[in-house]
Amino acid sequence: MTRGSILINLLKQVSFLLRITRTRGIARRYFVVNGFDGALTMLGLILGFLVSTPTELPVIISACLGAAIALGMSGISSAYISEVAERRRELAQLEAAMVTNLQESAHGEAARWVPMLIAIVNGSSPLLISLIILVPLWLSNNGIVLPLSPLHAAIIIALLLIFLLGAYLGRISGISWLLSGIKTLLVALVTAMLIYLFARA
Amino acid sequence: MISVKRVVLDVLKPHHPNALEFSHTIAEVGPDYRVHLTVLEVDENTETLQVVVEGDAIDFEAIQTAISNLGGSLHSIDEVEVQSRPDND
Numbered sequence: 457m458t459r460g461s462i463l464i465n466l467l468k469q470v471s472f473l474l475r476i477t478r479t480r481g482i483a484r485r486y487f488v489v490n491g492f493d494g495a496l497t498m499l500g501l502i503l504g505f506l507v508s509t510p511t512e513l514p515v516i517i518s519a520c521l522g523a524a525i526a527l528g529m530s531g532i533s534s535a536y537i538s539e540v541a542e543r544r545r546e547l548a549q550l551e552a553a554m555v556t557n558l559q560e561s562a563h564g565e566a567a568r569w570v571p572m573l574i575a576i577v578n579g580s581s582p583l584l585i586s587l588i589i590l591v592p593l594w595l596s597n598n599g600i601v602l603p604l605s606p607l608h609a610a611i612i613i614a615l616l617l618i619f620l621l622g623a624y625l626g627r628i629s630g631i632s633w634l635l636s637g638i639k640t641l642l643v644a645l646v647t648a649m650l651i652y653l654f655a656r657a
Numbered sequence: 658m659i660s661v662k663r664v665v666l667d668v669l670k671p672h673h674p675n676a677l678e679f680s681h682t683i684a685e686v687g688p689d690y691r692v693h694l695t696v697l698e699v700d701e702n703t704e705t706l707q708v709v710v711e712g713d714a715i716d717f718e719a720i721q722t723a724i725s726n727l728g729g730s731l732h733s734i735d736e737v738e739v740q741s742r743p744d745n746d
Contacts, residue, residue, distance in 0.1 A: 476673040476728075550671050553702035554730055561728040563671065 470573060473566040477543065479574060484628065486578040490531045492621050492640065494582025497523055498589040499614040499644060500651055506607050507655040513597045513606065517590060524586030532579030539571035589614045611648075618644040658742050660714040665736035668706045670729035672699075676706070679727055686719045687712045707735070 474480045501523055505516050547567040551558050558564050592609035596602055602609055619637040626636025670679060680694040690712040698705040706729075710720060724731055 472674070472678075476671075478673065550702055550728070553700070554669060554671065554728070556730045558728050561726055562674070563728040 473562070473570055474573070476562055477546070477566045477570050479539075479570050482539075483574050483577045486531075486535060486574060487581045488621050488625055490527070490578050491581040491585045492618065494524065494527050494585040495589065495614050495618045495621065496644060496647055497527060497582070498586045499611060499618070499648060502589075502607055502610050502614070503648055503651045504655055506611070507652060513593055516607070517593050517597060520586065520590050520593070524583050524590070527586065528579045528583030530579075531582055532575045535578035536571050536575035539574045543567040543571055585617055588617065615641060615644055658744050660740055660742065661717060661737065662713070662715065662740050663709065663711045663736070663738035664715060664717065664720070664734060666706075666708045666710070666720075666724075667732040667735055668708050668724055668729050669703055669732055670706060670724075670727065671703055674727055676704070679706075679729070680708070682727055683708065683710060683720055683723050686723050687714075687716060689713050690715070705732075 471480075474483065498520055501520050502516070505511050505519075544567060547558060547563055550563060589610050592602055592606040592613065596606035604612075619641045622640025623633040623637035625640070626633035629636070674682070676694050676696055680692040684690045684692045690710055693709040693711075695707045695709075696704050697707055708724075721731055
């Protein structure tokens with residue numbers, strides 16, 4: 457069996473487990489919600505640094521990276537704990553209806569694996585989005601000259617990602633992706649305005 | 658040599674995987690299996706099925722394992738068709 461076919465089988469199995477537990481929608485929701493959390497947190501931190509006294513880039517990167525890792529770990533642990541409880545409850549209900557032990561069936565396997573899959577999605581989403589937002593800061597810190605200041609570039613990336621998350625939500629819910637993207641972007645702009653007002657006060 | 662040509666099974670299964678996936682997985686057990694699945698009853702969490710499997714030499718144990726792996730429970734064997742053939746060797 458080649459590496460490619462092993463990967464395809466693994467993806468098929470993951471898709472099957474998500475399908476029988478009807479958790480594909482939950483994973484998608486977690487991805488967007490926590491991704492949005494990650495993007496807004498980074499936006500808030502970077503804006504905070506931007507309006508406060510000038511701080512060195514390594515300090516900003518460390519602070520943002522710390523927040524990103526904390527968001528990732530929080531996402532993994534919270535989703536895992538809640539999903540384990542949820543899957544166990546559903547499996548117990550199904551076992552009661554079937555009057556049989558389902559631990560060795562695909563449903564038992566799903567109850568063990570799906571919480572981990574959802575936890576990974578929930579944790580990796582804010583972490584990955586935060587890391588993408590931090591790219592201009594790293595580039596600038598490593599001597600690469602950017603057309604605009606690294607903090608402003610990071611803010612633009614954060615706003616773009618927030619718009620894309622909204623557009624994705626619009627696409628899956630069948631409404632206008634543009635309208636949905638603009639809505640999430642407005643939330644980000646209101647957040648930015650509040651941070652600016654409070655930080656300046 | 659005796660081979661099982663056809664079995665009619667009474668099976669209880671959860672709603673997921675659906676009937677199509679369920680019959681697909683049973684058909685994959687043998688190279689020439691033909692599966693006919695009828696949903697007889699639908700409850701809140703379960704479905705009662707009649708599963709007809711036809712093939713040249715049905716491996717009943719393997720079918721039972723496939724049903725269990727999918728979360729199903731075999732309630733009864735309602736019909737069987739078995740054929741005896743003289744051994745060539």
